[in-house]
Each structure stands twice: as structure tokens, then as C-alpha cells.
């Protein structure tokens with residue numbers, strides 16, 4: 472099968488499409504013929520050598536496709552079913568992927584739109600760990616990206632009041648997700664206080680843009696703040712950093728179907744690329760102005 476891989480760290484040009492042996496599912500896993508695979512910020516951080524030292528590396532934690540082989544003991548789906556889920560080996564950007572955790576794709580989602588497990592899982596995990604619930608007042612810093620868009624909608628569905636930071640061009644978009652927008656950058660705290668004089672009681676940093684001190688002040692203490700993107704800042708300011716390998720919110724996928732079908736959740740596909748153009752997808756993503764998901768279309 473064809474798969475995206477890199478054998479040295481560097482810019483997008485180190486990405487290549489290679490032939491690898493077809494993978495097979497272990498007990499409890501399924502193999503899918505991949506139709507769509509998400510491209511995420513962790514992909515270019517890995518490619519740059521910022522996350523681990525393994526070489527060569529295949530790529531991609533999430534994919535959507537059609538089940539074509541069942542591991543022993545799998546009874547909840549069958550060959551031909553449309554599923555999305557996680558490749559714990561990080562090998563989803565390929566023609567075939569083994570998924571260790573999966574769920575049926577909501578009927579109204581086409582394949583590119585179904586490449587959303589990572590954003591949904593990350594957002595759910597962050598909201599769970601922060602304790603976002605009915606009546607919470609939540610600030611999401613970086614609300615217009617893929618994780619931010621998911622976090623806003625999932626928090627609104629829990630009954631939270633959500634204020635989100637984005638550049639002004641994305642303010643109407645944030646309103647459409649159910650958030651009240653404020654512009655990030657200098658003066659953000661003052662703009663937020665003008666919008667919500669009673670302040671917020673929780674803050675989620677998705678952008679990693681170096682604003683943890685402001686978020687701590689706005690939310691009333693470091694224990695009220697969580698980041699998924701600012702590891703150094705979390706250590707410096709005593710804020711929780713949430714990482715997937717410490718335990719994923721796998722229940723998130725099963726829950727997203729009902730929200731999607733009732734019109735309360737959608738994640739826009741910002742751009743699609745053929746698998747062979749994975750390097751271009753990295754270039755677009757690294758520019759940092761993507762609204763929604765970047766998706767590799769396979770097959």
C-alpha cells in the first residue's frame with residue numbers, strides 16, 4: 472500500500488509517498504480502506520523532529536474509510552461499514568489503516584468531513600479535564616482552528632457560555648458555532664471584560680500563543696486553565712497540559728453522531744489534498760490560518 476512517510480527531519484520536502492506492506496488488524500482492531508485522513512499540527516511538529524526521534528516515521532492519527540478486514544473478536548462493525556477512528560501507530564495517512572478505536576460515521580457526513588476524530592477527541596478530553604458543564608463560563612483561546620471549533624461547539628452543547636478568540640475575519644464564523652468572539656492580541660483581556668464584565672471561570676488554550684498569564688488572571692487561577700498547545704508555558708505557570716498519550720477521551724467518537732445528526736456539531740473542511748500532496752497540506756497548515764480541517768483524500 473501507499474503511505475506518507477519521512478526518513479529525515481526537515482521541511483515539507485522530506486515527506487514522501489512510499490510502498491509499505493499491507494497492515495493487518497490485531498484482536499479488537501479493524502482495518503479500513505482509507506478514504507480521508509486528517510492532517511494535524513502534530514504532523515508538522517513530528518516532521519520537524521520536535522516530538523520524538525524515531526526515523527523513519529509514518530504519519531496520521533485519524534482516518535475515515537470503509538472496513539475491509541476485522542481483527543479477532545470484532546463484532547460491532549462488519550466489512551463494508553463506514554467508520555472513523557484512531558491509528559495508535561500513527562499510520563493513518565495511507566491507503567490502508569488499522570484502527571484501534573473506531574465508531575460508525577454519522578450518516579450525514581461525507582468522507583472528507585468525517586476526518587475529525589482527533590479534533591473531537593482532543594476537545595472532549597480538554598473539556599472533561601477542565602470540568603466544563605452546564606453554566607460554565609469558558610474562554611477558548613484559538614477558537615477558530617480545528618480543535619478550537621470542536622471545543623466551542625461541544626462546550627455549548629454542555630450548556631456553557633463560550634467566549635472564543637480569533638482574528639476578526641473569523642468572528643462571524645465563531646458566532647455561527649455559538650461562541651461570542653473577541654480578537655486575540657494586545658488588549659484581549661480588556662475586550663473580554665467589556666464583553667463579559669462577570670469574567671470567565673475556565674479557560675482553554677488551544678493556540679499556544681503565549682497568553683497563559685492573561686488566561687490565569689481572567690479565569691481566577693492556574694487550576695482554572697488548561698492548555699493543549701503550550702507545554703513550556705504550562706510548566707512555567709503551573710497550568711495543566713493535556714496530552715493524548717496520557718489517556719484519550721475515546722468516548723468522544725460515539726457521542727459525536729447524535730450531535731452531528733441533530734445539527735449541533737459540524738467541523739468545516741478547510742481544504743482537501745490527494746495523498747500525494749501531503750507536503751502541500753503541511754505548508755498550508757503551518758501557515759497557521761486554517762479554519763477547520765485539512766484533509767488528505769485517498770482512493
Ligand SMILES: NC(=O)c1ccc[n+]([C@@H]2O[C@H](COP(=O)([O-])OP(=O)(O)OC[C@H]3O[C@@H](n4cnc5c(N)ncnc54)[C@H](OP(=O)(O)O)[C@@H]3O)[C@@H](O)[C@H]2O)c1
Pocket residue numbers: 511512513516589593612613614615616617618619636637638639641655656677678679680698699700713714715756759760761762763
Ligand atoms: N495536546 C494534545 O493532545 C493536542 C491534540 C491536538 C492538537 N494539539 C495542538 O493544538 C494546537 C491547535 O491545533 P489545531 O488543529 O486546532 O490548529 P489549527 O487548526 O492549525 O489552528 C489554526 C488557528 O489558530 C488560530 N491562531 C493563530 N494564531 C493565534 C493566536 N495568536 N491566538 C489565538 N488563535 C490563533 C488561527 O485563528 P485565526 O485564523 O482566527 O487567526 C487559526 O484558525 C496545535 O498546537 C496542536 O499541536 C494538541
